[in-house]
Structures are given as C-alpha cells and as structure tokens.
Amino acid sequence: MNAADAAEETPGGEDDMPWGEVTPEAARRLLVAAVEAFAERGYHATTTRDIAGRAGMSPAALYIHYKTKEELLHRISRIGHDKALEILRAAADGEGTAGERLADAVRSFVRWHAERHTTARVVQYELDALGPEHRTEIVALRRESDAAVRGIIDEGVAAGEFDVPDVAGTTVAVLSLCIDVSRWFNAQGRRTPDEVGALYADLVLRMVGAQK
Amino acid sequence: MNAADAAEETPGGEDDMPWGEVTPEAARRLLVAAVEAFAERGYHATTTRDIAGRAGMSPAALYIHYKTKEELLHRISRIGHDKALEILRAAADGEGTAGERLADAVRSFVRWHAERHTTARVVQYELDALGPEHRTEIVALRRESDAAVRGIIDEGVAAGEFDVPDVAGTTVAVLSLCIDVSRWFNAQGRRTPDEVGALYADLVLRMVGAQK
DNA sequence: CGCACCTCTAAGCGCTTGCTCAGCTTCGTT
DNA sequence: AACGAAGCTGAGCAAGCGCTTAGAGGTGCG
Known part of the structure; x- marks a missing residue:
C-alpha cells in the first residue's frame, strides 16, 4: 500500500522517489520494509524474519543483498x-x-x-x-x-x-x-x-x- | 527555588537519594543496574543476565524482586x-x-x-x-x-x-x-x-x- | 532446638535469534 | 540446446534469550 504501487514511472523519474537510489528492486523492498519495522519496534526488537516477511521474501533472501542486519x-x-x-x-x-x-x-x-x-x-x-x-x-x-x-x-x-x-x-x-x-x-x-x-x-x- | 529543596526529612535521609523509595536494597541495586543498562544499550538490547551481573547477582535473583523485565x-x-x-x-x-x-x-x-x-x-x-x-x-x-x-x-x-x-x-x-x-x-x-x-x-x- | 521463611544460586528448559548452505528456478548468452 | 550466473527458498545450526525450578544458606521466632 505504498511507494511500490507508483512503480510505473519513467526510467529517469526515480530520483524524487524516497528510496529511488536503492537498486535492485528487491534490495529496495527489503530496505523499505526494514525502515517500517525499525521505526515501529526499534532496531533491536526487529527480527530479520520480520523484515524479509514484510518484503514478501524468505529470511535467507535478505543476505543476498545485505551482509548483515x-x-x-x-x-x-x-x-x-x-x-x-x-x-x-x-x-x-x-x-x-x-x-x-x-x-x-x-x-x-x-x-x-x-x-x-x-x-x-x-x-x-x-x-x-x-x-x-x-x-x-x-x-x-x-x-x-x-x-x-x-x-x-x-x-x-x-x-x-x-x-x-x-x-x-x-x-x-x-x-x-x-x-x-x-x-x-x-x-x-x-x-x-x-x-x-x-x-x-x-x-x-x-x-x-x-x-x- | 526548585522542587528538590522541598524534600522532607526522614531518618536515614533517603528521600533526596535518587531511588530512595525503592526497597529492599537488592531491588534498588537491580533497578539502578537496569537504568544504566537500558540507557546505554536500549531496553531490547539489554539482557536480564546483564542487569543481574551489574547488580552483582545471579540472573535468577532478578525474578525474586520483579515478575518480568x-x-x-x-x-x-x-x-x-x-x-x-x-x-x-x-x-x-x-x-x-x-x-x-x-x-x-x-x-x-x-x-x-x-x-x-x-x-x-x-x-x-x-x-x-x-x-x-x-x-x-x-x-x-x-x-x-x-x-x-x-x-x-x-x-x-x-x-x-x-x-x-x-x-x-x-x-x-x-x-x-x-x-x-x-x-x-x-x-x-x-x-x-x-x-x-x-x-x-x-x-x-x-x-x-x-x-x- | 526445630521449623518456617526469605533470599539467592546452579542448572537448564523451550524458544527465538542472526545467519548459512545446498539446491532449485530463471535468466541472458552462446 | 547447453551453460553459468544470479535470485531465491527450505531447512537448519550455534548461540543467546527470558524465565523456571530445586535446593542451599542464613535469619528470626516458638
């Protein structure tokens, strides 16, 4: 229910999108999910499973795009x-x-x-x-x-x-x-x-x- | 001029001590330890073992004075x-x-x-x-x-x-x-x-x- | 003394954590 | 058609978590 819906933009128009500089798309989805989770519960109370879940992925997928939490x-x-x-x-x-x-x-x-x-x-x-x-x-x-x-x-x-x-x-x-x-x-x-x-x-x- | 000066006199003079109202002494030691730990690392990043350790007690001792963290x-x-x-x-x-x-x-x-x-x-x-x-x-x-x-x-x-x-x-x-x-x-x-x-x-x- | 009571510890239970890995799928390239 | 790279998953490991339990030791009171 957020920025992901507005994805059909012109290729160059991603600069004014909040996390437009984060690529590829899966990495951005994970990052957006992490922002939401960290803001709601705090960094330490957030699990990698929660982040991956919000991004619609398995826990292991997180570690393809980021070395650590x-x-x-x-x-x-x-x-x-x-x-x-x-x-x-x-x-x-x-x-x-x-x-x-x-x-x-x-x-x-x-x-x-x-x-x-x-x-x-x-x-x-x-x-x-x-x-x-x-x-x-x-x-x-x-x-x-x-x-x-x-x-x-x-x-x-x-x-x-x-x-x-x-x-x-x-x-x-x-x-x-x-x-x-x-x-x-x-x-x-x-x-x-x-x-x-x-x-x-x-x-x-x-x-x-x-x-x- | 300020509110702390209005402290009343009690035998032992514990009213102007920061956590003077917390008794018994072991419970106060645990509470002071918890304040320090929570302030340094945050609530979720603090373990009950850390709190008990700072108070010079075993982890189980915490649960005699407090039901939960x-x-x-x-x-x-x-x-x-x-x-x-x-x-x-x-x-x-x-x-x-x-x-x-x-x-x-x-x-x-x-x-x-x-x-x-x-x-x-x-x-x-x-x-x-x-x-x-x-x-x-x-x-x-x-x-x-x-x-x-x-x-x-x-x-x-x-x-x-x-x-x-x-x-x-x-x-x-x-x-x-x-x-x-x-x-x-x-x-x-x-x-x-x-x-x-x-x-x-x-x-x-x-x-x-x-x-x- | 005998016994109840309180405080505290050693050990550990059940569960969750961050993170890994073998293997499956989906590509673009040849 | 064949292939390697990249993205992702299911299963799971070692470590650490909050919290519990059985019992040891000290103290006060009859």
Missing part, C-alpha cells in the same frame, strides 16, 4: 543523513537575509522530519545500534549539519539581524527541536507537516531574536 | 514520570509572574534531564517497550505534564504577558525541546546542567514572546 541500518542511516544535510545546505546556501534562510532551513527540515517521520525516527534515534566505524561516519555528517545551521546564525548575528548570546548552544537547541519532531509527530494527528514547519520556523526566529 | 522498565518509567511531573507542577503552582514560573519550570525540568540524563533517556525514549496497560498509564502522566506547561502559557497570554499565536503547538515544542536534552547531553561535555537550564529558560521565554 546492521548493514541495512547503516544504509538507511547514511541515505537519511545525506538527505537531511542536503536540505539544510540548500537553505543555508540560498538567497535572502539570514532570517529568511534560517526560517527556510527550519521549515524544510521540520517538514521532512514530519512527512517522513518513519524514516527520520530510525535515522535520528537508532544511531547507537550502528557499529563503531559506521557510527563515527554518521557522527561526522551530523557535525556538518550542525555547522550549516550555526553558519546561518553566525551570519545573522554578524549582520546585526539576530540577537544570540550563545550561538553554539542555540544551534544545538534548534537542531534538537527539529529532530524531536520525528518522535512525537503523528500522521493521524491534527497538524500537517507544513503547519508544523511554519510554526517551528516562527518559534526559531523568536529564539534568535530576529527582527521582523 | 518489563516490570522493571515500568517501575523506572513510573517513578521517573512522577518526578518529572512533580518538578513541573512545583514550578507551575509557585509564585511570581507567568514568565517567572515558566522560566522556573524549564530551568528545573531541563536540569533534571541533564543531571539525570541516564534515567531520563530510559523514561522518555523507551515508552514503546512497555506493555499496553503500562503504556496507557504512563501516557496519562505525560498528558498531565503537558497540561501543567500549557497552564502557565495560558495564564501568561491571559495576563497579556506572552504573545503566543498557537498555545497547543508551542507547549508541545517547549516540552519536546526540554525532553530531547536527555538525548544529547553529555556529562563530559563543556556545559553543566545549570548552564543548559539557564540557556533553555531564556530560549523558551523568547519563544513565548515574554516581555522583559
């Missing part, structure tokens, strides 16, 4: 962090005042965490389940996300546009606020991802003391 | 949520303007999540590992926490002290911001719980547009 998590985490960083950088490198770019960053970052909260939950909260090397790789990506947001705030302060006594602390708080959306957001709830994005963009502008 | 999590979660709610209510029912009470609530709530981030991590992020009945019990406590914060904001708006277009949304954001401290806070980091509490109190006052 942890490699599946790493692939998910890597792609998700790349996407998150891409979203933040697009806003940071965009045009407009620091205030406009910060609002844009928060709006799109939050929208992604709400819209794709299943994926985001896995990406943001299952970091500790990764092996040591994979974890350090992902932590490096997170530092870059931090730097992107801090950059916008720095520029806003330098331009006299923001009033921020503690840039590093405020950066952590802004990112933390956005990330945690994936924990509480409920698709059946009364707020749309766009509404939460707009609300949060406003709250963050207040946090940095942006002048209207 | 899930009951251990429930006890931790229940006590933690009671404490969190107590902190918020103490601030909400305190004296002073809405701004002072909101700042007090955030400051002490954040300080608890930073100081006792091991416990808080379990309390806040292992909710889904609880059984259905235990989960609904805890969810009810969370709604009361939400109501306590919303109450302060409502009063601030009514008094013309705050400028908040979306009270419900802002309440969620404030709580989310505070709770997520337990995820990223690091005792070896360069910020003390007090510093984070002060920073966050300031940020939240900005979010609600409090006038100085």
Whole structure:
C-alpha cells in the first residue's frame, strides 16, 4: 500500500522517489520494509524474519543483498543523513537575509522530519545500534549539519539581524527541536507537516531574536 | 527555588537519594543496574543476565524482586514520570509572574534531564517497550505534564504577558525541546546542567514572546 | 532446638535469534 | 540446446534469550 504501487514511472523519474537510489528492486523492498519495522519496534526488537516477511521474501533472501542486519541500518542511516544535510545546505546556501534562510532551513527540515517521520525516527534515534566505524561516519555528517545551521546564525548575528548570546548552544537547541519532531509527530494527528514547519520556523526566529 | 529543596526529612535521609523509595536494597541495586543498562544499550538490547551481573547477582535473583523485565522498565518509567511531573507542577503552582514560573519550570525540568540524563533517556525514549496497560498509564502522566506547561502559557497570554499565536503547538515544542536534552547531553561535555537550564529558560521565554 | 521463611544460586528448559548452505528456478548468452 | 550466473527458498545450526525450578544458606521466632 505504498511507494511500490507508483512503480510505473519513467526510467529517469526515480530520483524524487524516497528510496529511488536503492537498486535492485528487491534490495529496495527489503530496505523499505526494514525502515517500517525499525521505526515501529526499534532496531533491536526487529527480527530479520520480520523484515524479509514484510518484503514478501524468505529470511535467507535478505543476505543476498545485505551482509548483515546492521548493514541495512547503516544504509538507511547514511541515505537519511545525506538527505537531511542536503536540505539544510540548500537553505543555508540560498538567497535572502539570514532570517529568511534560517526560517527556510527550519521549515524544510521540520517538514521532512514530519512527512517522513518513519524514516527520520530510525535515522535520528537508532544511531547507537550502528557499529563503531559506521557510527563515527554518521557522527561526522551530523557535525556538518550542525555547522550549516550555526553558519546561518553566525551570519545573522554578524549582520546585526539576530540577537544570540550563545550561538553554539542555540544551534544545538534548534537542531534538537527539529529532530524531536520525528518522535512525537503523528500522521493521524491534527497538524500537517507544513503547519508544523511554519510554526517551528516562527518559534526559531523568536529564539534568535530576529527582527521582523 | 526548585522542587528538590522541598524534600522532607526522614531518618536515614533517603528521600533526596535518587531511588530512595525503592526497597529492599537488592531491588534498588537491580533497578539502578537496569537504568544504566537500558540507557546505554536500549531496553531490547539489554539482557536480564546483564542487569543481574551489574547488580552483582545471579540472573535468577532478578525474578525474586520483579515478575518480568518489563516490570522493571515500568517501575523506572513510573517513578521517573512522577518526578518529572512533580518538578513541573512545583514550578507551575509557585509564585511570581507567568514568565517567572515558566522560566522556573524549564530551568528545573531541563536540569533534571541533564543531571539525570541516564534515567531520563530510559523514561522518555523507551515508552514503546512497555506493555499496553503500562503504556496507557504512563501516557496519562505525560498528558498531565503537558497540561501543567500549557497552564502557565495560558495564564501568561491571559495576563497579556506572552504573545503566543498557537498555545497547543508551542507547549508541545517547549516540552519536546526540554525532553530531547536527555538525548544529547553529555556529562563530559563543556556545559553543566545549570548552564543548559539557564540557556533553555531564556530560549523558551523568547519563544513565548515574554516581555522583559 | 526445630521449623518456617526469605533470599539467592546452579542448572537448564523451550524458544527465538542472526545467519548459512545446498539446491532449485530463471535468466541472458552462446 | 547447453551453460553459468544470479535470485531465491527450505531447512537448519550455534548461540543467546527470558524465565523456571530445586535446593542451599542464613535469619528470626516458638
């Protein structure tokens, strides 16, 4: 009942599909199944049999496409962090005042965490389940996300546009606020991802003391 | 100034000890061990052998004091949520303007999540590992926490002290911001719980547009 | 003392886990 | 038609899981 139905697309049109970069199709089905299962029950509570079952395959089929269960998590985490960083950088490198770019960053970052909260939950909260090397790789990506947001705030302060006594602390708080959306957001709830994005963009502008 | 100071005197002075209400001593040792293990590796990745081992006991000893591993999590979660709610209510029912009470609530709530981030991590992020009945019990406590914060904001708006277009949304954001401290806070980091509490109190006052 | 009671351990039961492997099918290529 | 590679399955292994049980040891009370 999901993305698999929309498979009759043009060969080139897979780029905007959530997991379009994962091939072959069986590997993608397994990965999508893993995202759902990890988000619902957590990495450690999810069995390889459950993942394979959701993808309509036998348990053994998983190991043709992925060496271990942890490699599946790493692939998910890597792609998700790349996407998150891409979203933040697009806003940071965009045009407009620091205030406009910060609002844009928060709006799109939050929208992604709400819209794709299943994926985001896995990406943001299952970091500790990764092996040591994979974890350090992902932590490096997170530092870059931090730097992107801090950059916008720095520029806003330098331009006299923001009033921020503690840039590093405020950066952590802004990112933390956005990330945690994936924990509480409920698709059946009364707020749309766009509404939460707009609300949060406003709250963050207040946090940095942006002048209207 | 904060709720912990209001602790009453008991022979032995165990009330201000973190898990002082858990008796007998062996049961408390097991519970403390479980908190550490759950916080480090997550509920599902923690074995009963690991918990018993940290408490210096054999695996079977655990089942003399707790019926199941899930009951251990429930006890931790229940006590933690009671404490969190107590902190918020103490601030909400305190004296002073809405701004002072909101700042007090955030400051002490954040300080608890930073100081006792091991416990808080379990309390806040292992909710889904609880059984259905235990989960609904805890969810009810969370709604009361939400109501306590919303109450302060409502009063601030009514008094013309705050400028908040979306009270419900802002309440969620404030709580989310505070709770997520337990995820990223690091005792070896360069910020003390007090510093984070002060920073966050300031940020939240900005979010609600409090006038100085 | 004798006996009930509580706490705790050694051993282990039944089951599930991540993962493997021999073999079957389905291809594209020759 | 013949063939090797690739995708997948059924069966299953070693290890580890939550939890149970029989019984040992200490303590308090008649």
